Amino acid sequence: MDVITTVREMKAYVRAIHQRGETICLVPTMGYLHQGHLDLMRMGRNLADHLIISIFVNPTQFGTGEDLSVYPRDFQRDRRLSGDVGVECIFFPDVEEMYPPAYATYVNVEGMTESLCGRSRPTHFRGVTTVVAKLFNICDPDVSVFGQKDYQQLAVIRRMVEDLNMNVRVVAHPTVRETDGLAMSSRNKYLSGEQRQEALVLSRALNMARELVSSGEKAAERVRQAAIDMIASTPETVIDYVEIVHPDTLHCIDVIDDRAVMALAVKIGSTRLIDNIELRL
Ligand code: PAF
Numbered sequence: 001m002d003v004i005t006t007v008r009e010m011k012a013y014v015r016a017i018h019q020r021g022e023t024i025c026l027v028p029t030m031g032y033l034h035q036g037h038l039d040l041m042r043m044g045r046n047l048a049d050h051l052i053i054s055i056f057v058n059p060t061q062f063g064t065g066e067d068l069s070v071y072p073r074d075f076q077r078d079r080r081l082s083g084d085v086g087v088e089c090i091f092f093p094d095v096e097e098m099y100p101p102a103y104a105t106y107v108n109v110e111g112m113t114e115s116l117c118g119r120s121r122p123t124h125f126r127g128v129t130t131v132v133a134k135l136f137n138i139c140d141p142d143v144s145v146f147g148q149k150d151y152q153q154l155a156v157i158r159r160m161v162e163d164l165n166m167n168v169r170v171v172a173h174p175t176v177r178e179t180d181g182l183a184m185s186s187r188n189k190y191l192s193g194e195q196r197q198e199a200l201v202l203s204r205a206l207n208m209a210r211e212l213v214s215s216g217e218k219a220a221e222r223v224r225q226a227a228i229d230m231i232a233s234t235p236e237t238v239i240d241y242v243e244i245v246h247p248d249t250l251h252c253i254d255v256i257d258d259r260a261v262m263a264l265a266v267k268i269g270s271t272r273l274i275d276n277i278e279l280r281l
Helices: 007-019 035-045 075-084 124-139 151-163 186-190 193-198 200-214 220-232
Strands: 002-004 024-029 050-055 089-091 143-147 169-173 237-245 260-268 271-279
Touching (some): 050 124, 075 089, 089 124, 200 260, 200 271
Parallel strands (some): 002 089, 143 169
């Protein structure tokens, strides 16, 4: 397992791979790996000759007052877990390496970053697209895997890749869940035992919405309100948003007559969790 911390070395590493005519899959992460990340890596392993991951807790995607300073980290564990699923190289830069003092350039996808999570986290996606664009330039992957759990992030990255003509194929991995339905997230670690139980209302509300739609309900507002009522009746929950949107544009939908996604963000105590589900007639 190679661990590379500088941009210069990483570029040389991937150049050597491409010169041999071999392909690279990159799985970008912020570390503190869980089963969901490892599934992304298992998928990535089958998509290219070489599997590289990045571990970088990206400060530009955290707003003021968010959990940057306490974001969980455990590099030795991450290294062991990722090695076990076939990762050959970890790009593990520090903040100075990615954002040197003179740093001044940001990538911003307009419009679709302003709704959903963008409303309460107005600078978040600008940080995500900036760091992902940098990681793509540094690691030059042929393919890159992102989890569908961060649905808006996935849609925004796809938009960036298309708009900026980037030479990378973005592949989505379905949300990985605990057996009781909770979507896996590094932030689940913040939940107390009781909150962990309350957090199950997110996936329950999404499943209930899916059932309503598959039994014929087409009015988005009715489906949305049913989910809101279910979540609001659970203690310690504060809804950030519950929306039904078009899967590609993320525009809100009134009538569910084609593909749609229900996305939500809910605070359980001080932990903000997100989840989503595809709704089909
Ligand atoms: O999904 C994440 O973990 C992060 O947003 C990403 C894509 C690694 C960018 O920092």
